[in-house]
Amino acid sequence: MESKKKIAISVLSGGLDSTVATATFKDTHHIHALTFNYGQKSAEMELKSAHAVCKEIGAEHTVIDLPWLAELGKSALTSDRDIPEPTAEDLDDKDVSIETAHSVWVPGRNIVFTSIANSFAESEGASIIIVGWDHEEAVTFPDNSKEFLYAFNNVIDVGSFDKIKIKAPLIDMDKESIVKLGKDVGAPLNLSYSCYKGFESHCGVCESCMRRIRAFERAEVEDKTVYSKH
Incomplete structure (x- = not known):
């Protein structure tokens, strides 16, 4: 008899990182993915992508609306500010990347998302929360770092019965x-979607698109993404 799969909650934006992170556990866990609509410009495409990813890997999918998050701060992701368009050389310039990160920073986003995911995990008896945090993003986004991961796991250890x-x-x-x-x-x-601007075709010029393009090229993996400019 096939053993019952453990339950996992995934924070799934539909982007490259969260899609790969979630798929890593698709054969070992029953996954309930959460996608957040917080007023970001790319919300429609992210939700569409996340839904498609979940359908493909057999995960349950829930969309959570957080309209108030868009009203905090002045992120280019949630306001009428222009999305930065760095050059290819800028991707490895830490000072420029930090400036770009500040432009698209949404106050407390990963703290909020992961806290909500923990609530779902407790209520559903999940053993893990899957996130797409990675080293490349952690260079400029502190809420993607290994230190943040350790600290948040410690908070859950202290603040949860489970x-x-x-x-x-x-x-x-x-x-x-x-x-x-x-x-x-x-x-x-x-099926993943990375563009900050939220166009149906990836813009190809925002930082997220450019990192995606470079990643596929360096990995020598076919990139089926449609870009407006590339």
């Missing part, structure tokens, strides 16, 4: 390695 762990399988990886892992685990890379 033994729940946040699992970040990409925590030591760059985007190239993430694409390679995605191919190895059978992640539906072609």
Whole structure:
């Protein structure tokens, strides 16, 4: 008799990182993925992508609306501010990347998302919370770092009756390695969506698109993404 799968809650934006992270556990866990609509410009496409990813890997999917989050701060993701368009050289310039990160920073986003995921994990008896935090993002986003992962796991250890762990399988990886892992685990890379601007076709010029393009090129994996400019 086939053993019953453990339950996992996934924080799934539909982006490259969260798609690969989630797919890593598709054969070992029953996955309930949460996608957040917090007023981001790419919300419609992210929700569409996340739904498609869940359908492909057999995961349950829930959309959670957080309209108030868009009203906090002045992120280019949730306001009329322009999305930065760095050059290819800027991707490896830490000062420029930090400036870009500040432009798209949404106050407390990963803290809020992961806290809500923990509530679902407790209520559903899940053993893990899956997140797409990775090393390349952690260079400029502190809420993607290994230190943040350790700290949040400690908070859950102290603040929950249940033994729940946040699992970040990409925590030591760059985007190239993430694409390679995605191919190895059978992640539906072609269904993921990374663009900050929210166009039906990826813009190809925002930082998220450019990192995606570079990752597929370096990994020598076919990129089926449609870009407006590339």
